Amino acid sequence: MGERNLIAERDRFAARHPESRHVVNGRDWGVIRVGHSGPALVLIPGTLGRADIFWQQIAALSGEARILAVSYPASGGIADWAADLAQLIADAGMQGTTVLGSSLGGYLAQYLTATEPALCGGLVAANTLASVQGIDQMPPYAMDLVTTPIDDLRAGFEAGLSIWQAPDHPYRDLAPLLLQEVRGRIPEGELRARLQALKTAPDLPAQSLPHERIFTVQSDDDHLIVPPMREGLRAALAPVRAYRFRTASHFPYVTRPDAYTALLREILGLSAGQTIWPAGEESLS
Template sequence: MKKLRWPLIILLILIILYQIPAPQADFFELYQRQDQAARQLREFMQRPVKTLTVDGITWRYLAGGQGAKTILFLHGMGGAYNLWWQQVAALQDRYRFITYTLPEEVDNLDKAAAGIRAILDEEKAGKIYLVGTSMGGYIAQYLLNVMPQRIEKAVLSNTFPPNKQIAVANAGKARAVKLMPEILVARLGARQLQAKLLPAAQGDSLLAAFLPSLPFSKKRFLNRYRVVVDPFFDNPGSYAARRIQKLIIEADNDPLVEPDLRARLKERYADARVFTFHNAGHFPYINRAADYNAVLEAFLASDNPYLAVEKVIYDNYAAGRRQADTVLLNQAFATQAVLNTNTAAGVVTISLADYLDKVVADGPQQLEVHILDGRVAHRMADFRVAFDYPGKRYIDNLVLLPTDRGWRIVNKTFASVK
């Protein structure tokens, strides 16, 4: 019996350890200040969250605000819907917002996208702005791939591009975490907070109180890790992706995103704006909220030149040609615009006046118009557009420049194709 006693005691201790849930601190006990951040968080936490069941998984989210545009906030691996309380407080009087908590059952990007798409439909959100950090920034990149038609702008904050590096570097740790009791995993997380995350944020007291207040479970941790390492393949250089205006926010001392991953993210989205925080760590939206909000607001309020050019092509040029409306066409073309094509006799140059006379003579037309590709850079736009008439197709290469009357076509080179 004595030989059996100690193994049984050890087994009992292990069983007890595996039943102990991870502790969750109370922010307001840890953070004694009654400052604006604390008051805003208290008010934020009093708002009722909504629930939506998607494929048997219950999603919890908060929606509110006012304005024509909707911001979808996407939190990081250890976060929840309230991670963005300071951004919501700053923006809710001008934008609608949705901020969710990724359910612990979600373990891949497809499930994440399905739930997000359902929430957007439920809230009748039209075109949206994405603001994602860390894991949320990775999910945002996936959404750029699978639902680009719903997205106008994207903020990729303290995040990383699709890669194998994270999975390779953390494979052993992931296997070990599966075997650990939840309380031990939580303790290791608390140790990382003290050793890496807080020093990178200059020991910020708000961050020190908020991060331990976030909910945690081993199942949630492991499944979110699976989301982070879930690979996907896309074409960030495609027109559908390029037309979405992007901002990359990073910190030069981010302890969770390696410098080479930050560099690869900027290479991947070479047309994105970039803002770099100095010595702000992984959570500048918390410990540098005022600065973060200013950068965010300026970007969200800025004009997207791709949308302006598309409006000229579809609403003025295409509609004008379809209706034989020279008023619309004059709103599409610069007065000095030149049109070129190639015939059996050689290159032919056509004046805008002659083109308008031809449009009037031919009258209204049945046609479909599709932008095939386009790029806006250095105050110049270069677009390739297909005009499909019954039985024939024309390809236009358009060069547009900004004028005091908006973007205008200054050169059209076109050809008939089979």
Template sequence: MKRTYLKRIFISLIIIIIGIYLIPAPKTNFFKLYPINDHYSQSLKNFQAKPTKEVTINGIKWIYYVGGSGSKTILFIHGMGGAYNLWWQQIIKFEKSYKVISYTLPEDINSLQKTSEGILKILETEKIDKFYVVGTSMGGYIAQYLVSTIPDRIEKVVFGNTFPPNNLIAKENKTKSKLLPFLPEIVISKLGEKTLDKKIIPAAKNSKLLKAFLVSLPFSKKQFINRYNIVIDKFTMSPTKYNIKRIPKLIIESDNDPLIQPQLQQQLKKLYKNASVYTFHNEGHFPYINAPKEYNEILWQFFNTENAFTAVEKTIENYFEGRKDANLKQLQLAFSKKANLYTSQNNNILIIPIENYYKKVRLNGVQQAKTSILNGDITGNIANFKTNFEYPKKSYTDYLTLLKTDKGWEIISKTFTKTN
């Protein structure tokens, strides 16, 4: 009798455990949690009424939004718990002047490579070559991966409230990550709500808007685990490579971010030494939601600031094409009237006035050559660039010094040597 009773209790406990395990995370509605009919709720309602698009990559359906019709495109990448509409306040602002894209990462995606494949397919579908990127948290990490893998397609990038490639996150969450697959979805959801109430919302000045929105975001255990795997997925970043260095970068951070350790914030700024940095004060991890006006203004200024590297490259391109085509007018657009050329001849310094260089170009005529920028640095109004001319039977390396004048960037000196 006792054995039968214990067996029934055991079976009951198993049923209860299975029942708890199968209980999905509760779904909530933003407009019920945030019944205030203000600008924020009305703008979100209008935005969510707009149609989205679908594209299938390797059997996985991606949902994304595309709007606007500007000549430049901004790709918005959400964080670990987000979706495409996380950026509604930025999209509404920027689609008036830009083409904008925002997607929802499918729950089956669990690596940076698979994420990149989906993004590239969306860009291909929308016939977009070069673009700006704004990524936050996990999205900022994905943005860094895109910079490392397709730098020539990215014109500007924003790393918002994010972290660099690191071992710290995986190390600190080693035990938790092993337990996650065995926890019921509802338990993971409740733990997330606890973090929300104790850390995230207080850091954002107890924003009711932020709380209602975050709680209403779609959530599943599978999504959470796979997105965590993306966060700890490793890749190598080489920020000193020219095609990466030349991309203007903006780091947005908060001085009280409860989800990004100060150590990782410092590592991010150390990795991207040439990046601009904007620090929010007491706005937490989601300033683009609870401080949208300030956030949008920062983005606007960044996107509308000239890329100094692009400006210098235009001058160097005039030098390249002018020399190859023996086009003196184009060369004169590149060089200052006071420029000199320097090289070594018989172990002595040889100084060539710019007019003598023009005479030699006129004499030698059109040349077949492959040209390239090998590296470059810009500090204020000074630039130093290393370039290469590869002719059929010889090659030259140039070190160019440029100054920014009222006419734009001008080459004031060229030091060159034969390298082959």
């Protein structure tokens, strides 16, 4: 990635576009809304990220699309959150929106588009999974996510990210950003809710969106979504296009921002501008 201060970049964006608070069905969501015209896009982060984790895509597309990015509340689960997001989309007048979710957000996005097809016009399931079967046997989900001390939960994430801090690690610039999220930028209640939501997630209903409006995004070096999970997602969704990064980690919207923006331009039907999705081996049809 080179030497970038991602925290400073993100913080400059956050100062210009702070989260507003929206209480839906008694749950307190953080929301960033930008753009006044063009196709609608909803962005849902994973466990380690707030709405502004997509700052590079939001900044690049804000003049051409209507964007709603969210941060999770401190209560509720997948079904609750899908209902809340449906209300947020309707209230924003963004019917027909394309919904992109990454990791945990990708599971939620699949549930949302399957249960609210009248509101959703496209699905981008990114760096995510199609089934949570067996996840309760894997750390940290195997832990009691309600009573385990929060410092122990945070320590597990920190241990995993410690390797990324090595000087020669390709994603060393990303580690401080994610560690800041782990160490309190995501408050305790929100972090517990995110973990518990995936651990207790319902099975996904069958998708009712048309085949040509379903897309996946995956990374060959995603250490969290291993190859069988990637294959399972493509088999479950049969996407019209599967975008594939050879090297991008679990967080390609941060590590490969231009290419990520380019795939969103393609999906939203926007002009390519200066960014074009890489041709050849990184693009699966």
